[in-house]
Amino acid sequence: MHVAAHAIVCAIRVHGEHGAIARLMTPDDGLLAGYVRGGRSRRLRPVLQPGNIVAAEFRARTEDQLAGLTVELVRSRAALLGEALATAAIEWLTTLTAVALPEGQPYPRLHAALSAVLDAVEAAPSARGWAGAVVRYELLLLAELGFGLDLSRCVATGAETQLRYVSPKSAGAVSAGAGAAYADRLLPLPAFLVEGGDADWPQLFDGFRLTGWFLERDVLAERRGDALSARERLISRLKRLA
Structure with missing residues (x-):
């Protein structure tokens, strides 16, 4: 599975010591979940805020596997x-x-x-x-x-x-x-x-x-x-x- 899209951050859940599972709303594939390595880091915490728009890339070997997810901030609503x-x-x-x-x-x-x-x-x-x-x-x-x-x-x-x-x-x-x-x-x-x-x-x-x-x-x-x-x-x- 490979999906790349601008998506809306909807939910974040802590996973492990440093990671996070993010659920994003994409235009064509609906709600998708993925594991963000370092999702709890100082760099990524402001990015993974509900309502933000991110450039997201989901990759998984099978449809049943939780996808790995990388994100880059496109639009912040932190203000x-x-x-x-x-x-x-x-x-x-x-x-x-x-x-x-x-x-x-x-x-x-x-x-x-x-x-x-x-x-x-x-x-x-x-x-x-x-x-x-x-x-x-x-x-x-x-x-x-x-x-x-x-x-x-x-x-x-x-x-x-x-x-x-x-x-x-x-x-x-x-x-x-x-x-x-x-x-x-x-x-x-x-x-x-x-x-x-x-x-x-x-x-x-x-x-x-x-x-x-x-x-x-x-x-x-x-x-x-x-x-x-x-x-x-x-x-x-x-x-x-x-």
Whole structure:
């Protein structure tokens, strides 16, 4: 196996006295893991930071063998590490990617979306400028893993307008009229996920509530631990701004 690509660092695990196992998101080969010799060294620790982009080269004699990995820094996001909110966003996005995706499966749309939302976190002047992109990334990841939500029409009536809720059972949208009597059993569907555009803080938190329900149930049911803790830290910090 030989893969050479620019990739996003998603997770690092110490291995042995000096090495590290890194999991990187590549454009064409999805999530790949490799052993970095000297990964704990003073030279490589700043390179192997979640969110960084590296020129990566994976080499293995067989597909079952953990690849050896060499990395060179292409783009650092170290400047964001002093910002608690940006750091929490990067931590959650990369942790979710590393935990949720199977290795060696191509997800080019997810790679492009992850790259875009990390760019938004880096460039946007305020968290409201990128929080919606985080929610959309979560929705895309659900869809790419086969747990997509149908937000195009009402699951009860087929109506394509006035969509206000999502059924937690079917993951389908529900119109205002069809869902009014059952609102306490349904999840709110914020308008920005259907109509696009900007969202205010209540809509953003409704979006996080919506995606969180299905992430916990369908993707992270057996792997909650660190992943959901990272998500909770992000949402907690966002709520301090609202």
